Amino acid sequence: MSKKFVRKVFFVTYIIIVIGMVTAGICFSQEREITATYMASGTYDVAAKELVPEFERLTGIKVKIAAFPWAILREKNMTDLITGTGKYDVMSGSYYLAKVYEFFYPMDKYITKDNYGISMISGLMKKCQRYEGYQIGVPYGPDAYSLLYRTDLFKKAGIGIPQTWDAIIQAAKKLDTLYEGEGIDGYVFSCGAIEQLPIFLFTKYNGTFITADNKYHLEPREAIQAIKKSKKLLEYAPPGVLGLSIDEANAVFLQGKAAMVECWPSFIRAAANDPARSNIVGKWAVLPYPKVGFPWLSMWEMFISRYSKDKDAAWEWIKFYTREKNAKYFFTKYGIGSAYTSTYQDPELLEKYGHDFPGILANLKRAKNPPLTGEAQDFLASTISQVLVGEITPEKAVENINTKWASLEVPKPLIEMAENSGLKAK
C-alpha cells in the first residue's frame, strides 16, 4: 500500500466524519424542544404531562414539564429570567411576578394572529398581566377563592344564604352549637398554610391597597375590622385549625365535619363530587361572597420568556394546553377551573355541577388579583398569622403592615392593575 493511498483513505474518512458531524448537528439543532413550568399540585402539572405525547405527535415539538411547589416555582421562574438563562420557555405564574414583567415576551402578535381567547369568559383576557401596554400572559385554570357550605345542614338549621359577613359568622355559630354532638364544626380553614391567610383580609376589606402617591397602605379601620371578623369566624373552627394544611382543612369538610370551608374550589371540587373520597356528595354548594372586598383571583397565566430560543413553539404549547376542548376535560378530570364560558354552559356538566356553578361564577366575576408584590403579600400573610396565634392584636398587625409596606416599592404594572381594579386611592 502506497503512502499516497493511505493519505487518500484518511482524507476520505476525514471528510465523511466531518459531513456526518455537520449533518448530525443540523438534525440535532432542528429538533425543537421547549420546557414549561407548572405548579406541582397534582392537577395543572399532571394535566400538562398528560397532553405532552399528543402535542409531540402533532407538532414534532418536544415538551418538558418542570413542576415545582408554589413558593419554589416563583423562585425558579424569577431566577431564570433575572439570570437570562432561558431554561424555561413557558412559565406559569401570576401578578406576584410583577417585578420581572419586563422579561416576558409580548403576546399580542400571537393573540391577534390566532384570534385567541374569543370564546373565553368575558373580560378574562383583560384581567391578564400587561407590561407597557402589551399583553404578556394568557389565562388558564381561573379560580376564585370561595366559601363552600353544606346545603343540608343549612337547610336543617333553617339558615338562608347569608349576605353579609356578620350573617356568616352568626350562621357558623349556630351550626357549631347545633351540630356539636355530631362532631361538626361551623367553619374550617387551612390556617397552617400561611400563604393562604391574606384571604382573611381580601374578602372583608373595603379599602384600597395603594395610596394616591403610589405607596402600599391599608386603611386601618377597614383592615382591622376585616381581620377581627376572620378571627371571630375561627372561634367556630375545629381544635387545631391553626395547624391545618390545605389538604387537611379540605378533608375536614369532605368528611362532613365542618359546615363551611373557605378554599380554592379547584382543590376540592373533584374530590367533593366523588363518593369514594367524600361524604358530602350532593350536599354542598358555593356561597357567593358578601359584596365587600373581593374574592382572591387565582388566575394562572402562561408567559413566554424573552430568553426562550423558540417562542413560536412556546406559543404553540400555550395554545394547545389552554384550548377549549382541554378546558372541559381538565375541569371534569382534575377539577381545574375553566376559562371558557362553554364549560359552564355545558348541559352534561350543568347536571353534575349545577350546585357549584352559580356561586363559582358569581365569585369569579368579582374576583381580583391583589396588587401586591411577593414580599408585600408574604409580610401580610405572616402578620395575619401572628394575629391568629395571639402574638399581636389586629390593630398592631395593621400598624406593622403599613410600616413595612411603606418601605417597599410598588412596581408600575401593579399600580396600573390597582387603578383598573379600584384598589388604588384617588
Place this chain on the structure above:
Amino acid sequence: MKLSKFKQSENILFILFLLPAFFFIVIAQFYPLLYSFYISFTKWSLIKWKPIALVGLSNYQRVLQDSLFKHAFKISLIFACITTPVELVIGFLLAYMITGERKIYKITRTILVIPMTIAPVAVGTIWRMLLNTRAGLINYLLQKIGINGPNWLATPSTAFFSILIVDIWEWTPFAMIIFVAALSSIPVDLFSAAQIDGASRWQILRYITLPLIAPITVLIVLFRFIDSILVIDIIYTTTYGGPGFSTNVITFHIYKQALKYFNITYAAAASWILQIFCLLVAIVLLMCSGKLQEKI
C-alpha cells in the same frame, strides 16, 4: 552556596505546586466573598439594569434598623444558645456511656450517629410528618397514653420548641462522636493512677476527664454554635419561618431577601453582619481553647 540554591529552587517548586490550589481557593471562595462585600456598599437591582452606585453604609444602616432582621437575629441567638449546651451535655453523657472497644459500644455508636448522616432537608420533612397535629406519629403516641398532643407547628412556642428538638436530635451525635474520640485519647494510665490514689468516679470525671477534654469541648461549642446560627434547612422544611415570624431565623431571613425578593444588596449587608458576628464568636472561643490548652 549550592545548598542554598537548591533550597531556593525547591521553594519555587513548592510555590508552583501550591499555585493552582491557591488560585482555585481565591476564585472559588474569596472572590464571591469579596464581591458580596463590595455589593453590600452599593445600590444595585438584579431586576432593573442600572449602573451599580456606591451608597456607603446605607445598606448596613437599613439592615440594622430593620425590625425583622433584629427579630430574626434574636431568634437565631436564642436557638443557638439553647441547642448548643443541650447537644453538648447529651452528647457528652452518651459518649461517656459508650466509649470503649466493646462490640455493643461500637454498634450503639453507629446507630446513634445515623441522624447526623441524613440530609437536613430529609430530617425536616420527616419531622414535619411526625409532628403533624392530626396525623403525626407523635400525637398518635401521646393520645395512646391519654395526652392530647399540642399543635406542634401551629403556635409560636411549640413551633420553636419543635425546631429545637429537631436540631438537637440531628446534631447531638456530632458532639457525641467528637467526645468519644476525645475520651478515647486520654491515656488510661491517668485513670489507673487516680484509682490507685482512691479517687472516686465523680472525682476522676471532675478533675481528670473534664479538664482534659475542655479544649475539644470549646471546639464543639464553636462548631455547633455557629452551625446553629446558620441553620436554614430544617426551618425551610418544617415551619417556613412561621407561624408569624416565630421561627424566622436569620439565615432564612437573608435567604428570602436575596432569592425570593431579590433585595441582593440588603442580603449582602445582612450576611456580612452575620459573618462578622460569627467571626467574633470564633475568635473568642479559639482564644479560650488556646488558653485551656496552655493550662493543660
